[in-house]
Amino acid sequence: MDTKISVVENGAxxxxxxxxxxxxxxTPALLVADGNTLKAGGFETLRSLKEAGIVVRQYIFPSxxxxYADEYAIQIVHETLKQDNSIAVVLGSGTLNDITKRASSxxxxxxxxVATAPSVDGYTSYGAAVSIGGFKQTLPCAAPLVVLADTKVLCKAPTDMTASGFGDCMxxxxxxxxxxxxxLLGVHPIRKDVWDMVQTPLRKVYKKRSSIARREASAIGILFDALSASGFAMQIMHDSRPASGAEHLISHVWEMEHLxxxxxxxxxxxxxxxxxxxxxxLYDQLKMVDINSISLIGxxxxxxxxxxxxxxxxxxxxxxxxxxIAKKKFLEGEALSKRRETLLSIFPTLIKRIDEQLPPYAELKEAMRMNGAPVSPEDIASNLEGLRHAVTGAQMIRDRYTVLDLFYELGIFDQALESLQLM
Ligand SMILES: [Zn+2]
Structure with missing residues (x-):
């Protein structure tokens, strides 16, 4: 794992x-910030570095x-860093971190x-989400060696940023x-240590959802820890599977279409x-599927x-x-019949696991709302048609088995799309 030191506390x-x-x-340091993050914690960061005898230069983006995390911003930080042997200290959240992560790498x-908002799990992930030539992509690069977050600063982050982090955590x-x-299907075995790393803090966050909504410092720290832990899990697996499923694939389609x-x-x-x-x-819809009506052929x-x-x-x-990608995961003829057989055989176990793993739909919705996160496509300027479109694309774009593949392979994808009108 790249990250060796993680400090999350009040007064950090x-x-x-x-x-x-x-x-x-x-070693000298280069402080990378923007007008807003400088206000949020720049003064204390600079003072602390100077008190430790560190020579500090600064590069401050306008607020x-x-x-924007693109090749130009990366180039600026790259060139500024290159002037000497400085190590970058980035004060900010997703965008500034991705720019600095890539330039340093x-x-x-x-x-x-030095994180300023509990907004993403990308702080500690090994890639940087950047736009090169107008295409959003995740470029490989090492995760930060040090992550530091002051819960006093995190609590004052803009409401939407914390809501965003809460959504990414859920x-x-x-x-x-x-x-x-x-x-269950045998296509990607669970690694228990990595599973616990993500799922244990997630449950702590869910328990504290009301305190997070009230922006209580200790609860905000728990949210940040859970987001960091997801990044660590991805560092260990060198794969985003522990932190990302079909819900992220839906978001990727919207991302590509610049929602x-x-x-x-x-x-x-x-x-x-x-x-x-x-x-x-959709997992609730799965419970209502009559498996006797599923044909093994066609x-x-x-x-x-x-x-x-x-x-x-x-x-x-x-x-x-x-x-x-679609060709790689496409099954037909005997291979498809065999897959359907396997799916039907694991079905009862799968249904049982749904309520063990997932909070009830209505309760999760309330938790999102309480924390200012959106719950319907209309909340993010889309609609039912837009959602169906995104779900359709989400099933096509990655070779990662999700519930959307299950619906597709059982030949009931259209029914799943249809059911979304009652969501
Ligand atoms: Zn995410």
């Missing part, structure tokens, strides 16, 4: 300098327009993040359920929150499947990539 900003020196010695240097319920399904509200891109956690409610709902032909994928993705490059 006072320790930035000491922790930095412990991790990197007396308006907000910094290009120079093969470790870095430290996604671990459905991601976990998809992993249980893949495990925005009031002219601003809808945050990752918000898209994921709606994806989570959708998948939670299914879509590859020609029809390929046509469907090509017409879904307007960008020819994306369509091409997706056809390859």
């Amino acid at each position: 900003l006072k320790r930035v300098g000491k922790v930095f020196a412990e991790a990197f010695g007396q 308006n327009p907000q910094p 290009e120079l093969d240097r470790p870095y430290m993040v 996604a671990k319920f459905t991601a976990g359920m998809d992993w249980i399904l893949a495990d 925005s509200k009031d002219g601003l891109p809808v945050s990752h956690g918000f898209k994921v929150a709606v994806g989570t409610m959708t998948i939670r709902y 299914g879509e032909s590859w020609a029809d499947r390929e046509r469907a994928v090509r017409s879904f993705f307007k960008d020819p490059k994306v369509a091409e990539q997706t056809v390859v």
Whole structure:
């Protein structure tokens, strides 16, 4: 694991300098921030670094327009870092962290993040979500060597950012359920240590959902810890499976299509929150499926499947990539019959596991609402049609087994889409 030091506590900003020196010695530091994050914790961070005898340079992005994680921003931090042997200390959340993570990794240097909002699990993940040439992608790079978060600062983060983090955290319920399904099916066995790493803190967060809604410092710390833990789990597995299932695939489709509200891109956690409610709902629908009505033979032909994928993705490059993935997981003839047999044989166990793994739909919805996270496509400037579209695309884009593949392989995907109108 890349991350060696993680400090989450009240007053942690006072320790930035000491922790930095412990991790990197007396190397100079480059503080990367923007106008807003500088206000949130810049003064204390700088003072703490200077008190520890660290020479600090600064690169401050303007706060308006907000910094965007693209090749230009990465280049700026890269060039600024290159002027000497500085180690970056980024004060910020998702975007600034991704920019700094990538720039540091290009120079093969470790870095430290001082988090300002419990908004994503990406702080501690090993990749950076950036847009290169207009295409959003996750570029490989090392996770931060040091993560530090002051709960006093996290509590004052903008409401939407914390709501976003809460949504991204709740996604671990459905991601976990998809992993249980893949495990039962024998396509992706659960690794118990990694499972516990994500699912135990998730349950702590859920228990504290009212306190998080009230922005109580200790509860906000629990939310941040749970998000960090997801990142650590991904570092260990070098795979996002422990933290991401069909709910994230739904959000990826919206991401590709630049879903925005009031002219601003809808945050990752918000898209994921709606994806989570959708998948939670679909798992309930699964309970109502009459398995005796499922035929072991018959299914879509590859020609029809390929046509469907090509017409879904307007960008020819994306369509091409997706056809390859779709082909890889496409089953027909005897292979499909065998898969259906297996699915039907695990069905009773799967149904039993749903209520053990997932909170009741209505309760989860209330938890999201209470914390300011969206629960319906309308909340994020989409609608039923948009949701059905995203769910359809989500089943095509990745070779990761989820409940959407189960619906597709059993030949009841359209029924699942249809049922969404009552969500
Ligand atoms: Zn996420």
